[in-house]
Amino acid sequence: MTPFLGLISIYVVAISYSLLVDDVFFSAFNWTPQISFDLSPFNSxxxxxxxxxxxxxGLWSSIFYLRGIKNKKKTFRPSYSVVFSACIIATCIVIIAPNKNGSEFLFLFAPLAIIITNYIETIEERWFKEVFLMALLVIPFILLVL
Structure with a gap:
């Protein structure tokens, strides 16, 4: 019963949107998504x-993140898989976004932050951890100067 109510609520919201914005029934259902694989706006x-x-x-941390899933408790494994799946979906969003102005990377920040943080917690060599963190902190300031 609950999934049926969920579908009905989406249907009602879509029709309400169509009536308010376009003053026509069912115009929200004729929407086609825009996809662009043009990565030239990133050429700076x-x-x-x-x-x-x-x-x-992200790739370096993901390798260790995926390796560490096997060592986690069975109850935590699904949440680790969801975070990695969110990272893959966010990467797809970055690639197919129609307007590439940098804002599409917001989808990637949350899952990537979780993955990189979990990797930083597992680093045993103190010097490598410090270099990794300093690079994460210094590079954005260097980018502001460029």
Whole structure:
């Protein structure tokens, strides 16, 4: 019964939106999403450095994050999988977003922050942890100067 009520509520909201905005029934159901694979707006020094930093730290941390899922308690494994799935979905959103102005990276920050934080907690070498954290803190300020 609950999924049926959920579908009905979405239907009512969509029709209400159509009536308020377009003054026509069912115009919200004729919407087609815009997809763009054009990555040329990212061809600036600031974007290239920031994206390289996010991708390199994210991939490096994801490797250890995925390795560590097996060592976690069975009750925590689904939440770790959800965070990694959110990271993959956010990456897809960044790639297919129609307006590439940097705002699409907001979808990637929360799951990537969780993954990188879990990796930082597992680093045993103190010097490597310090270098990793300093790079995460210094690079954004360098990007502001460029």
């Amino acid at each position: 020094v600031q974007f290239i450095i920031a994206i390289t930093m996010l991708v390199s730290f």
